[in-house]
Amino acid sequence: MTREESLTLLTQAGAVQSGVTMQRRRLFDVAVGAGMRMLQWLVILLLLMMTATLSMRSLPILRQLELLRSHVWQPMAGRFGLAPFIAGSMAVTAVAMALATIPAILCGVYMAEYTSTRTRAWLKPLLDLLVGVPSVVYGLWGVLFVVPLIRDRIGPAVDATLGQMLPFFRQTNPSGYGVLAAGVVLALMTFPLIVAVTEEVMRSAPQQMRETLLALGATRWETTKCIVRHAALPGVMAAVVLGFSRAFGETLAVMMVVGNAPRAPTSIFDAAYPLPALIANNYSEMMSVPLYDSALMMAALFLLVVVLCFNVMARLVIHRLTRQL
């Protein structure tokens, strides 16, 4: 093409379009939009359906609330006290979050702000791998490593020191299977998740913020602290909520190391029986005990509602934090 030819091309204003192509493009645009909107509503529908099904199935036991209020779990005797299981779930999750949260946040912050690009290049995939390791592997490792460690070393040591003052730390159960073992395994499972999300959130803080703070004479730690406080906090909160949800709902790994005794734990060494384990262990073996099925559905509903509430609450807090920034 000569220069003159290319210049004439520039002077031909107005898009050349056939009406048919235009119509087809418009049609396609509408169809894609509608399709994606439908999928979006399906997601919401799924949540509604799950809540509805669980509510309906747990209705029979809700009509006889006094059965639930009992503190013992004796399905054969018609006593379906969920309290020990709720306490078990809470204890296990609390231990896990107490162990994992702060170290995981610090680790994520360190990865984002302190490591070199080269180190991050191999550390990040490793971390993502850890997030994806199947929970049964964590559970097995808990049985093979964490439980003996607690039984032989941590248990006696803690019992001899803290246990003498606080009943909460007394070694009540020599087997090693219990709240602490489950908490440690859950902490290990949630740790990489919180680290990964925290790192992601920190990296997404604008580079100019970093430069501005450093140029003002802030040290590396002061810069990091300011970025966490003023730019990354909502994201870090989201990371913790994600970790909580995973810990609270985790079934298999917990089941393998928690001891599965339907009593409310009074010490971190006690065996416990969290809600997900209860459902998974018993749903296929209910035989025809009346209301058994309904009680388990109630447990599932409770799990769902707690995780939902926690997420909504977190979202509200995050929303407020974001608005303050």
Place this chain on the structure above:
Amino acid sequence: MYSLTVQNLNVWYGKQQALKNIDVAFPERRISAIIGPSGCGKSTLLKSFNRLLELNEQVRIEGRVLLDGEDIYAPGVDVVAVRSRIGLLAQKPFPLPMSIFDNVAYGLRLQGRNKREIAEVVEAQLRAVGLWEEVKERLKAPATGLSGGQQQRLCLARTLAVRPEILLCDESTASLDPLSARGIEELLAALRGHYTIIMVTHDIDQARRLADYVVFMWLGELVEKAPAAEFFGAPRAELTQAYLARRIG
């Protein structure tokens, strides 16, 4: 005090050399302009003065940058101390995601000043940049709500609050509307005589209006440096003449 001298500075991004043998002494308490087309290394040069350049891990720096006679790249030098003596006004105004007051107070808090002192300095600085009357009623409001020109003035107040000796401006008016840009220019002109100001600009007219001393760069090399009158009146290098006549660049 307030002097900045560059000796034989070479900078590489990976294998690509961005600055070649730069030698220049910036006059104290005057405005120096570094001019040149995009990609000539002027921002790289500016960022080497407060060691922000090394945030980029690919960068290799050789040579010396003397701040009051001491090499800021010498081993054992406290980077934080260097940076608090050299202020930076960036290209795009970047208010920290906090209140107007806290933006100016941030650097002061780092220095451990007490509350009363901080309040005084914040007000004085906001007055100095002509922002006090506009924001005194909403000091607690987020700084991101200010207009672009106001934000840049706030950034200037924040930078000057920590009392640097040198002020670096990286095309600090480039992203502003003409009126706001003029406001920042006037502020910089008023600071002449108090700070050693080194500004990067691709706007020849701005350099003409403001600068006492001009450095012209081309493809990573320093082509010409001279007092402004001499530089604009009788440029020596052919490249400079062509650039000033806007034949290249």
